[in-house]
Every structure is written in structure tokens, then in C-alpha cells.
Amino acid sequence: MISKNESFSDALSAEKKVVFVAKKDLPALFDSLWTNGFRILGPTLGEGAIVYEELNGVGDLPIGWTDEQEGATYRLKKRDDEALFGYNVGPHTWKKFLFPPKHRLWSAEASTNGLEITEEKQVIQKFAFIGVRACELKAILIQDKVFLGGEHVDPVYHARREDALLIAVNCTQAGKTCFCVSMDAGPRAESGFDLCLTEVLKEGEHYFIVEIGSAQGAEIMANVPHSNETREAEKAIQTITAKTAKQMGRVMDTENIQSLLQDNFDHPRWDDVASRCLTCANCTMACPTCFCSTVEDVTDITGDHAERWRQWDSCFTLDFTYMNHGHARTSAQSRYRQWMTHKLSAWFDQFGTSGCVGCGRCITWCPVAIDITEEVSAIRENQTAAKPTSS
């Protein structure tokens, strides 16, 4: 939740308090959210994966399920316990709620008197996201910079983000394509949340350590039975997330990464990756920080009514750089290079942060298993000779 006069990052680092909630009391959290007018969105089983949809109760969570991921591979698997959050991230991201894949921006009527343009009314949404991973939390804060942090504010994103309540979950295990540790984005959610849950299943006990990150979070917790004893909660969270951190399936060496990519514009690896890349744009659709969009102007049959729709777009498409005298990026090399260089280098120039949070989705959902961490090491290991800088 973003409170009015605070910046996004401050807002959520309010006094931090830790409480314990038994698993049996989790429905009370859902009730409290509903009472406060929130729609609850979170993980559930669907499309053969764990996806993000509206939840109608704790029972909708993927109880007892986990995922197995690798390059180009995602598989659901039964766990041998009843964990509610015992998996990593799936094909969906929270951006589908904050920045819907396709939405109308405005409508226009051609009248005798000319043209009337009507803004799409943005209703402030009360979304409660439950199960936001550390990497995803960071991704949301990154998209905040894109859509809210500049001179102009995106009205669509703003209306959905303004009152969104973020309930994070600390990862108790890492996936084979995860590398949040390298990107300084996890596995522990450090800030930016209203509430953060750490799920504990131990010696027959099943409970959540709940960190309260904001006043709104505290308000929600007021109606949820909990115990205040702080039985070394901090230590428990640290132990759990430290274990997760050791399980990272991937690593990326980010030292000087900004200049590394800038300086290797002509690296032969771009040809290599282009020979594999299908320019299918899956990675950009799955990525929680990718924000590119395009617009489409439509008219109805009478020709008097027109609408502008905005939808997700990808720098992997040829049309992305169309100009009437030609396309700026025609080759697959140049498009992959654009994507990766933007993520890991240009993003720093533009938004003061990396554009990658190490969630691994682009690796898992790439049909040919192209791996951003592997591409970085390939470039790093065999850098093109340093060229003299021209004046």
C-alpha cells in the first residue's frame, strides 16, 4: 500500500513488528482483507502450473504442490507435506494486474463538431497480492520507477498500484533457475511489503512468522489471531532464507555488468545466441520488470467510434522499431542484444537499478532454454578486445 505523502520505498518500511500466526488462522487473514475491501490475488493451480488469479479462500492456494524448473522446463510435483507456499515463481507475474496485458486507454467519437475524446475512467483498485516473492517485490518497485517515478505518471498503473497491498512470502527453497542472490533481490523480502510471511513446517507444527511492514499491514493483522511472542523470529527467518540462498540454481557475476555489456556490442556471442533464439518474446512476457507496450487504434463499423487500446509488446518483434524508412533492429542478434543490454546495463542509466531480479522466468519459459546467466558468462569469459576510445 502506498500511503499518500510518502515515497514508495519509505512507505513500506514503517515500524517493523513480528507476530506468529498458526496455519489454522490463515482464513482470518483472508477475511480481514475482504472486510477491508480488498480483492485477494494469489497463487493457485491452473494451466498446468502455479498461476496468479483471484482467490476465494485459503483452499485455492496450491497446498502441497511444488514446481520443478529448468531451462525450458516447468513441472508441477506433489510435495510430501501440506506447505502453502512451497514452490517458486510460475509463468505469471503481478504485472498482469498492475499493468494489464490489454486495456483501453480512451475512446473517441467523431461528431459534426469534430472529435470528442473520453478518457477511460480508472477506478482505484484495492488489490491484495498474497505470496509475492522477494524477487517479485523488487520487480514491482522497479516498475514503480518506470510508471510512477518520472515526470509523467501512468494512469492505468497508478490506479492499480496506489492501494495495492503486498503480502510477501519468503522463499523456503529456491528453484533451479533462480538467481535472486546474484541480483541482490532475495530470497528474503527486506522491504517494500505490507506483510511478509515466512512459512514454517517443523515437528508437526505449521505456522507463519509474519513481519508487519506498514500501518495498513498492522491494521489487517489486528483482526487475525496471532501470538506476539518473538521466539527468536528474526533468527528463524534468517536461518530459513540463508538455506534458500544456498540453493540458488543459477548465479550471475554482476561485477561491472553495466560496462561489460556496453563494451561488447559486437561480441560474437550475439550471433551465437541469435542462432538459437526464436525471437518468440516469451521471455519478455514472463519477465516481471519488462514494461514495453504498443497501442492499437480501432474503429467500429459505423466509423464514428474509435478506441485506443494498449497491450504488452516486446523488443523481440520486428515491428517494435519500425520507422517508415526501415526498421532499426532487423536481426535477431540486435534484438536479443537490446533485451539483455537493456535489462542488465541500460536499466541502470534509466532507472538507477538493474532491470533483472533473478527470478529465472526467462530461462524456464524460453522454449529453447536460452539462459541469461550463461550468456553473461560467455561474454565475460571471452571479451572482445578493448578498443581505443575515439574522441
Next chain:
Amino acid sequence: MSESLANPLLPAPYRVLRNQRNTHDVFTLDVEPVKKGNSPLFSPGQFNMLYIFGKGDAAISISGDPTKEQPLRHTIRRAGVVTQALEQVKPGGVLGIRGPFGVPWPVKEAEGQDVLLVAGGIGLAPLRPAMYTLLANRDKYGRIALFYGARTPEDLLYLSDLEQWRGRFDLQVCVSVDTAKRNWMGDVGVVTKLIAKASFDPSNTVALVCGPEIMMRFSVQELKKNEIKSGNIFLSMERNMKCAVGFCGHCQYGPHFICKDGPVFRYDQVQSLLGKREV
């Protein structure tokens, strides 16, 4: 965050007052807001997004005189869907306009220096407001020169402005076309050739360059050859644009968003990208 944020994605209706032909494929639209009130102030080099009913947006620089109260003016070359539709608009027709957007020419910063304007083709349109501003404050600048290249004499824009500017003693105007028929008495050859012939003080000269990317690259080479500093050369860049406010990602050029960090860039900001392919 304030609740009444202006929506940068929403066009406002503007009525077309005049649609004037400049050349066989270039025309100039004068527009004013339908809702009474003045046209927004703009700085030389800024652009608007012009929407025509049902078709889409095109980024078009403002080509009028920022020092005068006059309708908002855009000089447009017919290219594809949107610009073809714009060409057909009659006075009284209504467009949607968003803007003005973008970083302007450093006209103020150039005070006290010699100023060279290097224009190629439709690139004269975004430079014209800069010229108007320079001339309105003539005593604040040293020498001023315009180098303007076009394809053929028939493609030259703003003939009456050119004539007027040529008539001034405090302004050097050099026009060159790539090819011409026999009846053309002016210069033939690429615009870059003109630069060498101008007189200016390289250590105290600002150059504003606008035209096709290749023409700008060659012009920069020529300016550098004449010892103008990289930090004093400015270019207006062009890329596909959808939003014009940094949301859609289309206009990215290396680390830059051309819509909000540009379109005007100092040469040293884009130097490392300019010669590269498929940035």
C-alpha cells in the same frame, strides 16, 4: 501523489485552421485547441503526438514561431498511414494532440556564441523555431549560419522564410540540393560541403543538426573537422514512438529514451552509438 494527475496518454482536440502545401509531399498544418484557450507554450525542438481519428499517432515537431502568438504549426511529410490521413484534413477538421514533449534545442545556452544550423530535408522543420528564436534575440548571438540540404530544388521548404533570411546581412544562409535540373542556379552537392565554407569561431560555436541519421553523421564529421567541440554539437534523433513519455519502450536508443531524454542530444551523449548498426 496528487489525485488530479494530467493523463499524458490522452489527446486533446485541436481544430485545423489551415492546411498549406509546401512541396509535393510536405504540408503544414496550423491548429488551435478546440476548448478555448491558448496553445501550450513550447520550446524549439519539441514535438507533439498528432492523432487522427481511428488511424494512430505520429510524432511531429512543432515548426512555428515560439516568440509569436500564433497557431500551433506542424510541417509534415507524407509517409504512411497517419501522415497520409493528416494530409487530407481540411480546415475545420479536428485532430487529437498530446504534447509538447521532449528536450529542446539549447538555444538559451548558445547565447554569446556563433550558431550553426545544419538541416537536411524535413529536418528544417524542427530547426525553424530555433532560427526564429535566434533572430528574435539577434544581438545575443555571434554569427548565425544556416546550412540546408534538400533532395532537389522542388523539395525546398519555407521558400519565403529562406528568401527573407537570405536578405539579412546578419545571417549566412547556404542552401544546397543533391541534384538539380539545368534551371537551378543555386548550389548542388551535399549539405556537408557547405559547412567548410562558413566563417565561424570553432572554439565558440554551437551547432544544431537535424536530418536523416546518415546526413547527421556526415555533418558531425565535417563539424569536427572544423574543430567544433563534441559538447557543442546537438542532434535531433528519431525512433519509433508510441507513448512519447517513457512508458512504451519503443524509442530506446542505447541507454536513452529518445522521447524524454531527447529528441535533442548532445553529440557526446550519443557518439558511441551513432555509427553502430541496429542499436
Next chain:
Amino acid sequence: MELLEKILVQHPFLKDLEQKYVQLMVGCASNVRFDSGTFIYREGDEANYFYILRAGKVALEIHDGGRETITIETLGEGDVLGWAWLVPPYRRHADAQALELTRAIALDGKCLRDKCRDDHNLGYELMMRIVPLITHQLQATQLQLMDVYGVKK
């Protein structure tokens, strides 16, 4: 003679050329003027002269039989005209027409070639001045060929 030498020394093309070489060149030089409309040479002509332009304007033109004549470049004060004297078979590849009263120093191509053969240092000095002109012209031609201001159809 003295006058020719003075003019040559001041022309940008021969900037900083040592005096002894200028003097050598004077031996091949003569003062010329062309009235507006005069053809200085025509395509296919033997390239006997090389012109150092002092004032006026010259158009390089080409035509392809039926079609209209196209001007591909104009030259004026400070420019030089026609380097075909240097390259066998020493033939003109365009028409050069004075568009206004044009004054120039004409340098006899054969005379210059002989002098360059006798004194390679002079040859070198001239080469170092002509090659950049040719490169420059090449780049300009590239730009023109690209038709950079045209709309892609």
C-alpha cells in the same frame, strides 16, 4: 608571373605549399575566365587542364541521351575543378559549365604531369592535396546515391 604566383599561394588548395613548388606550378599556369553559360569542358573531352577556381560558379552536369541534364555538383571560389588530368586516359566524365562569370587559374595537365615525373616531391605534395578531395567527393556521392531525404516507397 608574380601575380599568378600570388593567386596560387592564396588558394586554399595550395595552402602551405613550399614556394619552390608553387614556382614550378606557375610554369604550367595561366589566367582564364569563362562567361556565364560557357562550357569549360564536355564529357569525353581530353582532360588538358585542371582549374583552381577563384570566383564564380561552375556546374558539373551529366545527361543520359534523352533525359534532362542533371546537375550533380556545383563548385565555386576555393574549389578545384577536374582531376582527370591525373588519371589515364585523361578524359572528362561530365560536362562543366560556368553558371556565372567564373575566374580561374588553369593548370596545364600534361605540363604538370611532366613536372611531377621529374620531381616526385611535387607529385607527392599534389597527391596529398588531391586524394582528400577525391575521398570527400566519394563520400558526397555515397550520400547522394543513398537519396537520404527520400521517402521509402
